[in-house]
Amino acid sequence: METRPKSIITGGAGFIGSALVRQLLANGDGRVGIVDNLNSGKLKNLEAVGDRVETHLVDIRDYDPLERIFAGAEVIYHLAAIPSVPRSINEPVPSHDVNINGTFNVYRAAHAAGVRRVVYAASSSAYGDTDVLPKTESMAPRPKSPYALQKLMGEYYGSVFSSCFGLETVALRFFNVYGPRQDPSSPYSGVLSLFMKAALTRQAPTIFGDGEQSRDFTYVEDVAALVHKASIAPGVSGKVFNAGNGGRYTLNYLWEEVQRLEGITLPANYGPWREGDVRDSQADTTAAVRELGHAPRFTIQEGLRRTLEWYRAENA
Numbered sequence: 001m002e003t004r005p006k007s008i009i010t011g012g013a014g015f016i017g018s019a020l021v022r023q024l025l026a027n028g029d030g031r032v033g034i035v036d037n038l039n040s041g042k043l044k045n046l047e048a049v050g051d052r053v054e055t056h057l058v059d060i061r062d063y064d065p066l067e068r069i070f071a072g073a074e075v076i077y078h079l080a081a082i083p084s085v086p087r088s089i090n091e092p093v094p095s096h097d098v099n100i101n102g103t104f105n106v107y108r109a110a111h112a113a114g115v116r117r118v119v120y121a122a123s124s125s126a127y128g129d130t131d132v133l134p135k136t137e138s139m140a141p142r143p144k145s146p147y148a149l150q151k152l153m154g155e156y157y158g159s160v161f162s163s164c165f166g167l168e169t170v171a172l173r174f175f176n177v178y179g180p181r182q183d184p185s186s187p188y189s190g191v192l193s194l195f196m197k198a199a200l201t202r203q204a205p206t207i208f209g210d211g212e213q214s215r216d217f218t219y220v221e222d223v224a225a226l227v228h229k230a231s232i233a234p235g236v237s238g239k240v241f242n243a244g245n246g247g248r249y250t251l252n253y254l255w256e257e258v259q260r261l262e263g264i265t266l267p268a269n270y271g272p273w274r275e276g277d278v279r280d281s282q283a284d285t286t287a288a289v290r291e292l293g294h295a296p297r298f299t300i301q302e303g304l305r306r307t308l309e310w311y312r313a314e315n316a
């Protein structure tokens with residue numbers, strides 16, 4: 001009989017989830033489980049490792065199957081979500097349902113199934129616009145969009161499941177994750193995936209605002225490594241940590257870099273600012289380094305180079 005996986009990843013067929021699957025398998029997990037409704041995830045993201053993945057095509061809005069699937073697992077990595085700030089403004093109902101009610105289901109099922117720890121994908125958007133950079137976990141959150149608020153609620157629920165129910169929980173605030181497999185097919189897609197597609201199809205991207213907004217873009221493999229560390233670090237239950245690289249780059253700089261790497265000159269179009277947009281975002285990584293052993297390996301230049309290489313191969 002096949003042994004049950006000790007790790008289960010909700011959203012495991014997604015861009016970040018599938019990187020985490022590969023990371024856990026490389027670290028020695030013989031098999032991992034995923035829960036995904038393939039809303040934005042794709043089984044193709046797991047192509048190379050599919051035979052070591054126990055796949056459950058389940059929506060986290062359905063509670064009952066979750067409890068059965070989680071039984072016997074030690075760690076749940078909760079990454080399933082409907083992402084995107086503007087999507088949550090244009091379609092608030094599904095994003096509320098998945099990101100808040102679905103997240104509650106995951107914590108509740110994990111507790112009922114006797115899971116040791118839930119590691120939750122929170123978001124840097126919870127900070128909103130702060131007066132000071134970098135952003136530290138002790139700052140008061142100021143969510144500016146439904147998405148930011150929903151992701152913050154998931155952190156609070158985690159801390160309450162830790163204090164009231166004894167479930168170990170850790171929340172990681174992801175800072176604009178990018179890398180291979182990020183899907184550029186929707187207007188809600190992450191900006192770097194859209195820049196890669198624009199460069200390869202020779203169609204100018206649109207930058208919302210003046211392009212001087214900045215983000216702490218974090219390479220997907222660095223995030224996956226930190227997520228795994230958060231599953232084993234002692235004495236961190238109920239806490240929230242930044243999962244960023246610590247740098248900060250403007251969109252204008254990034255589009256310049258992408259053009260340089262691709263050897264093209266293609267000026268961007270500029271459009272109106274996006275509602276709910278945060279101006280600047282940069283992680284203080286001190287706590288994650290100290291308490292989780294965070295050690296990001298990829299500079300933005302190296303991350304961009306690898307990412308563009310992947311999109312080139314995909315487009316070939």
Ligand code: UD1
Nearest residue numbers: 083084085123124125174176190191206207208274278281
């Ligand atoms: C936000 C969160 C991030 C979260 C993500 C989920 C912040 C600081 N970050 O990312 O933690 O994981 O949502 O979706 O809130 N843009 C363009 N042109 C485009 C697309 C986007 O100029 O075609 C701009 C946006 O207006 C924004 C920046 O690029 O200023 C980044 O946008 P996006 O990649 O969508 O991510 P955030 O909204 O920053």
